[in-house]
Amino acid sequence: MKKSIEIIGKNRKALNLCLIIANLVVLAILGFVLFQRHNTKSEQVAKAEKTEQVANSTSSSSEKAKEDDETQLKKGSNHSIAASDYAYDVTAVNNTIRGQSQDIDDKVVFLTFDDGIDPTLTPQVMSILKEYGVHATFFHIGYTITQENADILKRQITEGHAIANHSLSHNFNLLYPGRVPNQSQIVSEVNQTMANFQAILGKDFKTRIFRYPGGHMSWQGLESTDQALAKEGVQWIDWNMLCGDAEPASVRPTTSETMMAYLDGSQKYFPESHVKVVLMHDTAGKELTVQTLPQIIEYFKDQGYTFGVLE
Structure with a gap:
């Protein structure tokens, strides 16, 4: 046990x-x-x-x-960061070409194109400018600023060009009924075109440059409208040379040779100046302008001009 x-x-x-x-x-x-x-x-x-x-x-x-990235839009402007090196104040340029002051010492030319965006011609113009290493200011009509043309607009910023306002409609009957400026219509169209730009380029985009359709020189009684635009921070500008591509058919150049002759001869109608603002167009029917553009660029290069954009 x-x-x-x-x-x-x-x-x-x-x-x-x-x-x-x-x-x-x-x-x-x-x-x-x-x-x-x-x-x-x-x-x-x-x-x-x-x-x-x-x-x-x-x-x-x-x-x-x-x-x-200097190809990006410079905030609060109408051009890229890089373009700041050759951008000139529009008021100084306007005063200089009108003979009111000599605010600019440089011998500089501003190539300007009105009435775009054209989906065919505008890119062709830009390709030529890129090939020659020069830049321009594009005065666009507001109704062309669409999503279909957005890439062209963005490319203009990236490639160092400047963008300006040329009204929303370019309709003389709306803007100058009976050849009398319609101030409220003009200001409204400038503001709407700005909104169209910003819808594509963003709120940081701002252009204070405006060219009256037909040119300021073509209309009387614009003083109060000029003041109204100035209150919006907008300055108008015309030109003091032109290639004649929008002149009446009876005098409009039909070859590159006659266009170059017209361009050279157009200087005599404006005050003599070492600053040139050249009027051209990049819209349908202006194929001759595109064809002649290389010669126009060489014309100014041969005379020692530098190329600027407006801001």
């Missing part, structure tokens, strides 16, 4: 030992699992933090790259 009790006691001790060992094994396994989970979670957190850091770094780099 005593021996049996001893055996039972030994078995209980063995059983207890096994239970202890089993518990230790379970605890070890549980601890290992918890440790692995903790490590995995830590790795996930670290990975997430690293991903966030990379994302933030990438975002900052992208923003920095965008800020450093």
